[in-house]
Amino acid sequence: MKVLVAGAGRLGTQIAQALSATGNDVTLVEYDDVRAAELDGLPHMHVVQGDACDPGRLEQVGALVCDLVIAVTGRDEDNLVISLLAKREFGVGRVAARVNEAENAWMFDERWGVDVAVPAATPLISLIEEATGATDTVALLRLSKAGVEVMETAIDEQSRAAGLTLGEIELPAGTVVATVVRDGRPTAPRPEVRLLPGDELLLVSHEATEQEIHSAFQ
Structure with missing residues (x-):
């Protein structure tokens, strides 16, 4: 599965690591160039610097051929824009987005291209299961x-x-x-x-x- 993860905070990086370690082709996109440089060289994944809200940059990093996009930046407005672009502009089959502020949860639906809306407090395993559609859980x-x-x-x-x-x-x-x-x-x-x-x-x-x-x- 080809996956694009937008947002290289702790959660986004852990998601990318878990999915890449299990054989998926994962690209992790981070706006902050310092943070992207810190993560460069992590095994089994591609780390690129760029604004995932920019459709041109999304296309450059492979959104057109992605099976799954996971938007987990710290800003709800960014996660919504990324989701909308992924679904409407690039036709990504499955889009998951993190909801940072509970009062914004009502916006995270199909109107914004979101297939799976995940509250900020959701554990890592649950978020990955929701995003990928995997249901066979053993250990983590x-x-x-x-x-x-x-x-x-x-x-x-x-x-x-x-x-x-x-x-x-x-x-x-x-x-x-x-x-x-x-x-x-x-x-x-x-x-x-x-x-x-x-x-x-x-x-x-x-x-x-x-x-x-x-x-x-x-």
């Missing part, structure tokens, strides 16, 4: 056609992995770390990254159980 996420699970674990002071580098942790068979989120920002999962209390990890596996993941880090 299993995209139905991929047969791959995306699981989440958090590091605290008591975690056995606290203070260790990723390279020092023996992961279960068939498991990779997709990203380490620290202070709300994703970090490329290089072997030398040392885990600290407060870190959150997204892991992708086609074999490990949730208990095995827990045992490796906790």
Whole structure:
């Protein structure tokens, strides 16, 4: 599936990481050039700088051939414009948009090209399920056609992995770390990254159980 995610905040980046780690072709679009540069080089996805409200830029980054557009910027007006362009200008089959302010929820419907409106408080897994139409959930996420699970674990002071580098942790068979989120920002999962209390990890596996993941880090 070809996916375009507009907005590279914490949520948008986690969505992009989860979807790309399960075999989807994901492009993450971010208006702020500094933020886009910070994310450049994250594995398994394309990160581009640009204004997703600009139809020309949307076309440049592949909106014409997208199966799914997810608008998760911090501004409702931007998410609505992106959704409308995706649906009306580019004929994208499925469009999901985040609702940041509850009083604006009434606008997020088919009139603005929104197939799935997701409140800001919706957990990551629910947003991905709603956006993709996937319903087969085990642990955090299993995209139905991929047969791959995306699981989440958090590091605290008591975690056995606290203070260790990723390279020092023996992961279960068939498991990779997709990203380490620290202070709300994703970090490329290089072997030398040392885990600290407060870190959150997204892991992708086609074999490990949730208990095995827990045992490796906790």
